[in-house]
Amino acid sequence: MHGLMIALESMGDPLIIFAAFAGVFWGMTGGALPGISTSVAMALVMPFTFDMPPAAAMVLLGGVYVGSEYGGSIPAILIKTPVGGSSAATVIDGYEMNRRGLAGEALGLSLVGGTIGGLVGLLCLAFLTKPLSNVALLFQAPGYFALGVLGISVIASLSSGAVVKGLIAGLIGIMISTVGIDTLSGISRFTFGFPDLLDGISVIVVLMGMFAVTEIMFQAKARGWGSTIEHKSTRLVLPGFKKLWSLRKAQFIAIVLGLIEGLTPGGGGSIAAFMSYNEAKRWSKTPEKFGKGSEEGVIAPETANNVVASTALIPTLSFGIPGSNSAAILLSGLLIHGIQPGPQLFVNNPEVVYGLFGGLFIANIAMLVMGYFLLTPVMWLVRRPQPYLLAVIFGLIFSGIYSISNSLLDLALMLAAGALSYCMRLFGFPALPLILGVVLGGMIERNYRRSVVLGYGEHWIFLQDPVSATLLALAVLLIGFSLWDEISKKRRVAVTAEPVTQTAGTSGRKKLKTRG
Amino acid sequence: MRSDVLIGLALIAMFGGYYAMADALPSSLMDTSVTSADTPRMIAIAGLGLSFLLILQAAFAFYLQKKTSASSSEEIAPEDDGTIKGQHLRACAMLVFGGGYVLLLPYLGYALSLALLFAAVAAFRAGAMSWRIAAFAVIAAVAFQLIFAELLNVRVPPGILAPILG
Numbered sequence: 001m002h003g004l005m006i007a008l009e010s011m012g013d014p015l016i017i018f019a020a021f022a023g024v025f026w027g028m029t030g031g032a033l034p035g036i037s038t039s040v041a042m043a044l045v046m047p048f049t050f051d052m053p054p055a056a057a058m059v060l061l062g063g064v065y066v067g068s069e070y071g072g073s074i075p076a077i078l079i080k081t082p083v084g085g086s087s088a089a090t091v092i093d094g095y096e097m098n099r100r101g102l103a104g105e106a107l108g109l110s111l112v113g114g115t116i117g118g119l120v121g122l123l124c125l126a127f128l129t130k131p132l133s134n135v136a137l138l139f140q141a142p143g144y145f146a147l148g149v150l151g152i153s154v155i156a157s158l159s160s161g162a163v164v165k166g167l168i169a170g171l172i173g174i175m176i177s178t179v180g181i182d183t184l185s186g187i188s189r190f191t192f193g194f195p196d197l198l199d200g201i202s203v204i205v206v207l208m209g210m211f212a213v214t215e216i217m218f219q220a221k222a223r224g225w226g227s228t229i230e231h232k233s234t235r236l237v238l239p240g241f242k243k244l245w246s247l248r249k250a251q252f253i254a255i256v257l258g259l260i261e262g263l264t265p266g267g268g269g270s271i272a273a274f275m276s277y278n279e280a281k282r283w284s285k286t287p288e289k290f291g292k293g294s295e296e297g298v299i300a301p302e303t304a305n306n307v308v309a310s311t312a313l314i315p316t317l318s319f320g321i322p323g324s325n326s327a328a329i330l331l332s333g334l335l336i337h338g339i340q341p342g343p344q345l346f347v348n349n350p351e352v353v354y355g356l357f358g359g360l361f362i363a364n365i366a367m368l369v370m371g372y373f374l375l376t377p378v379m380w381l382v383r384r385p386q387p388y389l390l391a392v393i394f395g396l397i398f399s400g401i402y403s404i405s406n407s408l409l410d411l412a413l414m415l416a417a418g419a420l421s422y423c424m425r426l427f428g429f430p431a432l433p434l435i436l437g438v439v440l441g442g443m444i445e446r447n448y449r450r451s452v453v454l455g456y457g458e459h460w461i462f463l464q465d466p467v468s469a470t471l472l473a474l475a476v477l478l479i480g481f482s483l484w485d486e487i488s489k490k491r492r493v494a495v496t497a498e499p500v501t502q503t504a505g506t507s508g509r510k511k512l513k514t515r516g
Numbered sequence: 517m518r519s520d521v522l523i524g525l526a527l528i529a530m531f532g533g534y535y536a537m538a539d540a541l542p543s544s545l546m547d548t549s550v551t552s553a554d555t556p557r558m559i560a561i562a563g564l565g566l567s568f569l570l571i572l573q574a575a576f577a578f579y580l581q582k583k584t585s586a587s588s589s590e591e592i593a594p595e596d597d598g599t600i601k602g603q604h605l606r607a608c609a610m611l612v613f614g615g616g617y618v619l620l621l622p623y624l625g626y627a628l629s630l631a632l633l634f635a636a637v638a639a640f641r642a643g644a645m646s647w648r649i650a651a652f653a654v655i656a657a658v659a660f661q662l663i664f665a666e667l668l669n670v671r672v673p674p675g676i677l678a679p680i681l682g
Contacts, residue, residue, distance in 0.1 A: 048668070164570050168527060171563045175534060178559070182552040185544035189552060190537060213614070217607035223643045387641035388652055391634040394610070395660055398617060398633070403670040411618045415611055422607060427523055449550040457549035490580055 003346075003354045007126075010055060010351075010358035019056040020362040023063020024370055030064070031071025032378045033389060038068040038086070038269070039325035040215055043207045044393075046333060047400040054337040054352045059359025061333050062313075065326050066118055066363045069269065069305045070371050073110040075382055077298075078103060086269030086305035089277040093290060093297030100293050104237035109295055110302040111371040112239055113251060117303035118364040120255050121262065121310030125317075126357050130346055133318035139342075141450040142461050142468035146475070148444035151321040152436050153475040157482035159430040166433045167479070169424065173437015174444065176201055184449055196409040203332045205401060205410050206438050209417025210431050211325070212397045217422050219390055236375050243295075250280040250296035254303035261304070262311025264323060269308045273301035310360060317341050317353060320443070328435050335439070520574035527567035535560035606640075613637055625675020626665065631657035 010016045023045070030041035042064045049057035072087035077094035090110065097106035139147065152173075156166030179190045180200030191197040244251075254276040261272035280300035281290040290297045312327040320341035322328040334341060339349050346353055401414050421431055451468075455461030462468045538556035617633045624632070635653035639645040664670045 164566055164573055168563065168566050168570065171559055171566065175556070175559055175563075178556050184548070185546045185552040187541055187544050187552040189541060189556065213610070217610045220610045220637075220641060221603040221606050223606070223641065385642070387638040387649070388656075390641050391637040391653070392656060394614070394637050395630055395634060395656065398614070399630075399660060399664050399670070402621075402672070403664065403668065406671055408618055408621065411614070411621075415614045415618070418614075419608075419611055427519060445555045448555065449548070452550045453548050487576075490577060493580075 003130075003350060003357075006350055006354035007358035007361070010059075010355040011362055013056075013355075015053070015056045016059050016355060016359045017362055019052070019060040020063045020359050021366045021370070023060040023065075024067035024363050024366040025374070027064035027067025027069075028071035028074075028367070028370060028374055029378055029381060031068025032074045032382050033393075036393065037211070037215070037325075038065060038072070039207075039329055040211045041068050041071075042326055042329040043204070043211050044396055044400055046204050046207070046329065046336075047404045049333060050336065050404060054334075054339055054349065055355030055359070057333055057337060058330065058352060058356045059363065061330050062309075062356060062360050063363040063366065065309050065330070066306065066360065066367055067370075069118075069302075069309055070111055070114045070367055071378065073114070073302055074107065074375065074378055077106045077110065078379065079382070086273045086301070086308075088270065089273040089301035090298060092277070093292070093294045096291070096293035097295075097298065102293065104235045105239070105295075106298050107236050107371075107375065108238040109247075109299045111236070111368060112244065113247075113254075113299035113303040114306040115364055115368045116244075116251060117255060117258060117306035118310060118367065119361070121258060121307035122357065122360050122364065124259055124262075124307075125310045125313055125360070128311075129314050129317050129353070132314060133342055133346065135318070138467055140465060140467070141447045141454060142465040143471065145444055145447035145451055146462065146465075146468040146471035147319060147321065148440040148447070150471045150475040150478075151319075151440060152433055153479050155436055156430070156433045157478045159433070162428050162430060163479060163482045163486055165427075165429045169429050169431070170433035170437040173434040173439075174441035176206065176434075176438050177441025178445070184446070194409060196405075196407050201413055201438075202404065202410065203438055204336070204404065205414050206417045207329060207332065207435065208397055208401055209414040210421035210435065212393070213414060213418025214421040214425065214431075216390060216394055216397070217418060218425075219386070222386070236372055238372070247296055247299050249283060250276075250300040251303050253279045253283060254300045255307055258304040258307025259311050262308040262323070263314055269305035269324070272304040272308045276300040276304035306364075313356075317345060320440075322436070322439070325432055325435065328432070328439055332439055518574075520577075521571050524567045524571035524574065527570070528564060531560045531563035531567060534563070609640055610637070613640070621675070622673050623675055626672035627657045627661040628675060630660055 026045055027038070027041055030036045030044065031038060036044070042061055045060060045064055049060055052060065069086060073090045073094065075081040076087040076090045077098055080091055080095040094106045094110065097103065152170040153167070156170055157163055159166035177200070179197055181188050181198050188198055239247075254272075257276045257279065258272045261269075261275070277290075277297060277300050280296045281287045281294075284290065284294070284296050286294070286296075308324075309326075312323050313330065316322045316327045316331050318341065320331060322331045331341065334352075337352075339345065339352055397414070398411060401410050404410065421434075423429075424431060424434070451461050451465075452459060455464075462472060535557055538553045538560060541551075541553040541556075543551060543553075613633060613636045616636070617629050620632065621629045631653045634656050635645070635649055638649045638652060642649065661672075665672045
């Protein structure tokens with residue numbers, strides 16, 4: 001009841017309302033621009049949250065998350081260009097509806113489906129977070145250490161075909177987190193004489209570098225003014241209640257899958273969107289319409305990815321383990337404001353967590369309102385020539401980071417993180433484990449050292465503590481299973497490889513034809 | 517496969533260096549049973565182990581590939597290396613522009629450095645410089661100066677435009 005009162009109060013707070021609308025506005029605008037994914041849009045706005053009260057800062061970031069899910073569907077439907085994984089499933093039927101002259105209807109389904117998904121996800125967030133976070137009361141120092149290790153292991157094990165690379169990336173992230181003054185002993189580590197490094201390397205610098213700068217680098221590979229986008233005026237057509245009722249099965253499937261994926265570390269909007277699309281097709285009375293402009297094929301993925309936007313916050317707020325890039329940025333926002341996730345969050349900072357719930361409610365309503373009015377200006381922005389967009393985004397990145405601490409070293413480190421991430425992408429190293437390593441590294445080290453002190457210098461404490469032992473065993477099993485799975489797949493591929501035949505490729509190359 | 521082996525070796529060098537730097541950390545009167553160097557050492561050892569595993573994995577994949585392509589008589593001709601290399605160079609150009617911006621910022625100031633950055637990035641992406649790009653760079657830089665320095669009160673270096681900006 002107390003929480004509900006705080007949430008209702010926050011919904012009347014002008015700053016929270018402004019943060020929700022501003023976040024959704026930027027999320028929709030940024031999310032619609034090719035090259036700016038949800039996480040990049042959130043990372044870009046992060047520096048501006050530093051001077052805001054924590055609740056408003058979290059609502060702003062949450063609003064960006066919510067808004068960008070719809071923003072991504074605009075170019076997906078209108079110009080067959082998904083700007084992120086979660087809008088890739090929308091392209092399939094959304095663009096087909098556009099080709100049949102039903103672009104307005106497709107966008108309307110996306111908007112309303114997303115709003116419904118967001119509100120349902122918010123209900124799940126509001127009711128599940130506290131009970132789950134009470135489980136964290138069972139955790140002591142060894143348990144928190146093991147939880148951090150498990151979190152990174154889970155994400156690394158999901159890097160299909162690259163488990164070892166994922167673990168290495170996680171270790172590099174933890175390495176980065178060791179830079180700066182060690183708070184337990186006062187020794188400065190790996191600062192190379194730079195005073196700016198005494199406070200360590202900021203998470204936001206790494207995030208901006210690895211997401212935004214890397215994306216700029218990939219966008220720069222092409223040359224020219226960008227594709228010519230035919231100017232078509234599109235009027236949004238909101239679906240009526242009858243239409244929504246007829247699509248209830250697809251929405252229900254999307255909500256269930258979105259909830260499961262949001263709770264699962266590494267789940268994310270993309271997986272939820274595609275799974276929802278597949279299952280909606282499987283259970284549809286008219287599966288033959290999928291791929292040809294099916295309304296269920298649009299509303300299912302769009303509902304799912306908006307459910308995930310809220311439910312991904314459940315493990316983030318309960319345990320401090322973010323399940324996706326965007327949730328990792330939200331977690332960073334919490335930590336930057338000195339707020340520790342877990343059960344104490346509800347005791348020490350109820351205004352933040354319930355304020356966030358209230359703010360997300362406003363954000364979902366704001367998405368419905370602004371989605372209706374912003375379509376035309378957003379499309380105008382998407383149609384700007386690529387060189388101008390790239391330059392402005394680059395300028396935003398630098399200005400945002402510089403505004404935090406006026407440090408040239410931060411700008412240089414951001415570029416270095418961008419270069420690192422670019423190389424990692426080229427060589428198949430996943431980025432999320434590294435991000436998690438940076439975000440969780442401090443927590444992992446602190447709790448490791450506390451645990452060993454509690455265990456009088458012995459490491460048995462990690463096995464004696466039942467929570468720690470269970471989680472570490474899970475981590476080992478998960479990694480072991482993933483490695484075994486990887487090796488088995490490679491062997492299976494080798495065993496079923498066809499005899500070699502020679503074919504001529506279109507580029508005149510002679511190719512070996514083997515499977516896998 | 518070869519790239520994974522090379523990366524594995526580079527990682528071994530990196531983690532080895534990290535271990536050496538951790539070893540060189542001074543001790544503190546506030547140290548407990550776990551010193552400030554212990555966690556970095558453990559990370560380095562784990563990293564070394566995983567790097568060896570990466571190399572082994574690459575070798576295993578190579579062995580499997582050899583096993584299945586034992587009867588092959590043709591080598592795969594390399595991809596168009598020129599195109600791929602060109603794309604990587606284009607990507608790296610963004611780092612060069614960013615680095616140039618960082619170097620020039622304290623001397624030229626925020627607005628001017630930003631204008632040069634906008635012009636460089638836009639012209640590079642477009643393939644050629646034009647008066648439109650130059651105009652865009654100036655207008656965008658002025659807009660950013662107004663938004664960040666004036667509206668958001670971010671402390672930015674005025675540089676050589678200090679007398680004009682006041």
